[in-house]
Amino acid sequence: MKKLPKALSSQLNVVEIDANTEDRRQRKPKLTLPLPAEIMQHVGDDDWISRSIYDRKAHCARTTKKVSNNDIGSKSNMTCQIPYLDPFHPSVMKFIKKGGGSNCKRFRSCGKLVNGIFHITDKNVISASYRGIFRRGDFNYVLGTSVKVSPTKKIEDEFIEVECRVRNGRLLREFWLQPVPHDHLLKRTAKRPPGLPLNILIVGMDSLSHANAQRKLPKLYDYLEKELGAIMFNGHSIVGDGTTEQLTAILTGLGELEQYESRRHHRNPRPVDGWTWIFKELKDHGYLTGYSGDAPHIGPWQLRLKGFQNPPTDLYTRPFYQRAARNLQGGRDLCLGSMNIAQCQFKYIRDVFDTFPDKLKFLLSYNVLFSHDDLNQVENIEPHLISLFRDLNTKGKLNNTLLIVMGDHGSRFGKMRMEIQGKLEERLPLFSMIFPPWFSKKYPKLHENLRINTDRLTSWYDLHATFRHMLYYPDLPSNIKHGQSLLQEVPASRTCAQANVADHWCPCQKWAAVDTSDSHVQNAALAVIEFINSLNSEHVLSKKSCEILNLKTVNYALIEQPNDKVLNFRQTNDLIPEFQSSAKPIQKDYCRYQLQFETSPNSGIYEATVKYHRGWFIASKSVSRVNKYGEQPRCIAKDLPHLRKFCFCNVTVNSTASTG
Secondary structure, rough: OOOOHHHHHOOOOOOOOOOOOOHHHHHHOOOOOOOOHHHOOOOOEEEEEEEOOOOOOOOOOOOEEEOHHHHHHOHHHHOOOOOOOOOOOHHOOOOOOOOOOOOOOOOOOOOEOOOEEEOOOOEEEEEEEEEEEEEEOOOOEEOOOOOOOOOOOOOOEEEEEEEEEEEOEEEEEEEEEHHHHHHHHHHEEEOOOOOOEEEEEEEEEEOHHHHHHHHHHHHHHHHHHHHHHOOEOOOOOOOOOHHHHHHHHHOOOOOHHHOOOOOOOOOOOOOOOOOOOOOHHHHHEEEEEEEEOOOHHHHHOOOOOOOOOOOOOOOOOOHHHHHHHOEEEHHHHHOOOOOEHHHHHHHHHHHHHHHHOOEEEEEEEOOOOOOOOOOOOHHHHHHHHHHHHHHHHHHHHHHHEEEEEOOOOOOOOOHHOOOOOHHHHHHOOOEEEEEEHHHHHOOHHHHHHHHHHOOEEHHHHHHHHHHHHHHHHHOOOOOOOOOOOOOOOOOOOOOOOOOOOOOOOOEEEEEEEOOOOOHHHHHHHHHHHHHHHHHOOOHHHHHHHOOOOEEEEEEEEEEEEEHHHHHHHEEEEEOEEEEOOOOOOOEEEEEEEEEEEEEEEEOOOEEEEEEEEEEEEEEEOOOEEEOOOOOOOOOOEEEEEEEEOOOOEOOOOOOOOHHH
């Protein structure tokens, strides 16, 4: 084996085996290190981890040139390589801290709104009145006249502000919202019944990446997967910058710039009412529609755009939150009386399901304030989310509902966003689908396709196509410009271009060549050889007959990394991407290599994939030999054919005559 430079050897806890040493078969590594549990959880059934090789150099090998797909020579590398992201990667964990909690119980509440009746619960209240909150376009609201609270008369307003006067003269102000079962909603009939008649409930959280959901909402994540059977999508990509692009793709099937001009500071902008919203199609199929967002000041279609002239959905809570947001208490606790604003959102979801039990429902509840500004704060609503889903499930509401729990994108700003992992997290939001338990039995092929698609490249355009597929099932919907239904198998060969994801948003990894003398590369090759030698040592025959292999040379090595546009992307300015000109940052702590190396004494040339993870090397058990082994393994070929590409019989005269 080539002697490593002293400077390099000092970084490696490895044994250098001299090919001329007679007792090399009996040589043991000098050190067998204990494996941390956090590392072992990333070792799959098809992986093998070296227990004797450890590299303290955290940074990945530097790249030397770009490599095309043809250079790699593998058809599989023409497809999207979905990046593995460790939620607890050191580069991001330094930004993770406790969310601080949310305690609104300290604020006094004078009553509660139940089925249209406001019940006074505080005995010290001497009078109570309410005013309705009414929409005046998307950017204004008005308050109605004051009405005395009655213990018997129902309140018909959807949104109210309640004022209670207590005995000490103090005035308590509360805000309540309720879905009102208007006759025109109850009596509306479907022009055509949907093919898959399921309620659709979307609970979205702003800036929640898949990785941050695993970090900050572990109990919820576990509950969704284990109790509700959630289908978690690992390769789900954003399609543009910010919330507007994601929700527009979901709800219209097109990008923002594919719609007519609605940006406020551009020429002749118009309200977004005429965009290709799915809401009308849903109503035609018998759905009650609803949209609820808790941050009207940064609304997806109001911050930069002209908003809606008319409410886009049957239930539209924007005026309530316009008024309530001005009266939040408790700072970061975000309290509306004794409940935080997320609890108000989740109570509204329960109320919609209770108020319209016999109507198909499409409801998007979009939660911003607990996740947009601070990626740590989202943990404060975890118990409320679990409570919501548990209640819906216990009451049977999920038995005819497709539940989607999602983030629109990952964190878009802050110090973590400057890390490579932060950039990738922005592009890989949480996306999960929970179908009723009976769905997989009634539609096994559809369920199988969904499972397959969890490790394929998907996007928000696909979710739009899925909704439309559900409406027309078993027929496929027409006029789908972008995306495809997730009830169909997404091709393994799909690219970002085919998914309508621009290069600078594309999460797919690329391969680049790295210096073969780098300690990571040398150690990765040694780890694979250690694995090969361990296979040859598992059986008495091969242990006795097969030579121990050593590293002769590394022919080439590649590293998987985001594409250059992702690495250099800085921000967008009015949807136009801007890129930094400085050198790309270097990956660290997690690196994935492909390498080709030659061993002695058999002159075998092997190709393998190896992951470096916080010091450890995890090799894929799928090791390819790319040159002929001839008669080298004849001493074990009959009894141990699976070792033919690895065994060099110590009694064999090396031959290149036969094929392998």
